[in-house]
Amino acid sequence: MSKSTSRSPFGWSNRGGNVTVIEAPIARSYRRRAIIAFWVTLGVVGLLAAMVASEYMHPILGGLLGVVLGAVLGAVVFALVVAWPVLRVFWHWLPEIGLGLAAVYGWTALMQSTPMWGSLLVVALVVGVPAAIGPVRRRVMALVWCLVVRHRLRLCFAAFIATNRHGSLPLILPAKPTPAGERVWVWLRPGLSLRDLEQDGQVQKLAVACWANEVRVMRASRRYAALIRLDITRREPLAATIVSPLPDHVPTDMPANAPTSPGMPPVGLDLPDVPDTPATLTAETPRPRKPRNPTTEASPTNGFDPSDYA
Known part of the structure; x- marks a missing residue:
């Protein structure tokens, strides 16, 4: 596999006519994982199979059978781990x-x-x-946008958001349409936190990559910090103009002396007659006295007379 500096949106890179489906560091990492998985599977499965087979045949034959079964299953696990970067594309x-x-x-x-x-x-x-049909068409397009957003978020995590040293991308969970756009749940891998998405303008970069107006990132669970939620805003449903049908119910031939509602303000009020300066209290103006509260202004003995018990 050749090294390359240019990378396509699908994770492929090319230079000089050579196409690299998997980057060399990622391929080496998965190869090491595959070797470890092979030996672990061979040891565990071989030992268990040999113990079970020894109960029905000679211990030597049971041990050989366990080694063969462990090697076969280890080879299958090895192939799956090595091919997982390619299989992951099909999964996406x-x-x-x-x-x-x-x-x-x-x-x-x-x-x-x-x-x-x-x-x-x-x-x-x-x-x-x-x-x-408008509602059906908009519903179908909302579902299509959910599929598009998942791919765009995956591209963002692979392009400019930091990952761990193994290059593991976050797990993009299902998305659902909302009146404003889409809502996507993401499970972060070790090495990435919610603060990494909030700093250095990463949210604005996510909005640009998702062809959206705004992206909000928040925690989706009080128990698990790795589960976050991304609200992608494409439109403002509350900013739309709604035509009210109330003016159509107002009669056009209303007489001038029609009675008004008691809650209407008085008609004929001359505002210039009201002084602009507020009235101020003078020294001669008696201040209003506070009402007496019998519960708080009780006698010092609080209504208790010692002479009643003399």
């Missing part, structure tokens, strides 16, 4: 791959069971009706 694109397979096999099954005009009619109804 699993919803799109599933939708593509469903569309291809659905179209094939439809063509085999119906004539051409019937197939075209079904496709026109399935595609045209949601596109013509």
